[in-house]
Amino acid sequence: MNARKRRRLAFVLALVAGGAGAAALSIAALKDNVLYFYGPSEVYAKHVPSGVAFRVGGLVEAQSIRKGPGPLVRFKVGDGRSTVAVRYEGDLPALFREGQGVVAIGKLDGTGTFEASQVLAKHDEKYMPPEVVDALKREGRWQETSGRQ
Template sequence: MARKKRRLLLIGAAGITLAIAMSLVLFALRDSIVFFYGPTEMAEKAPPLGTRLRIGGLVEQGSLIHEGSSTVTFAVTDLKQHIKVIYTGLLPDLFREGQGVVAEGTVEGPNLFHADTVLAKHDERYMPKDVADRLKRQGIWRDGEKSAQTQ
């Protein structure tokens, strides 16, 4: 076998091996990959019920309702759409209306989300990049300024 043919065969075998390894890794991680959506994206894409994902935005003013000792409902908004979130557990100390939030959980309905994790930020500067970019495009939030929602 010529040297050039052996080299091509070796490169081909290495490529196939790498492709198989990547396929196995992605297959193994498929359940732990969590997608991030804003309320508008979630309304447009309508993920299937039971889909695990993260949503982010601002906690809508006047939407926080305490139901019992540890269950709360609130709405996450990007000031275009909103999603009702149900969460059972202790809320972070920085959680309040008008502030940035990221919730991880499952889709329960078209505008209903059941969160098992809630992360709160003290202002929009620490919001996920996707949500901050969306708010900037809408003219709601700019670097170094408070959002219109919190003024």
């Protein structure tokens, strides 16, 4: 192998190593910013560890909303098979109520309660977040007459 081929090989190897390094850094940066979505059944089936941020969505269970002192609210989000207890401290959306689709962002605490940092509710009578619709369809609870735009 002559000097010219060695330089060309070294250049290609350096280029491949640099590309692999850049890809690894990009993946590491994205991993910190991605929030996975789970339905209540998936939270327990996938054994999501406490302290890991994710989104949970489903329907607010009937008679589960409990208002505590100050802005503290506890409620349950269900998909027909499982429910997740949610604790949220803050102002709830105006459209938040029992039977409505919600998505909560946060993480599980050590007791299995979802500590929400944000709660999102649907914006009109026909819309439901696509992630909630997909979770309800997987559990067999989605009715097409509910409407999805």
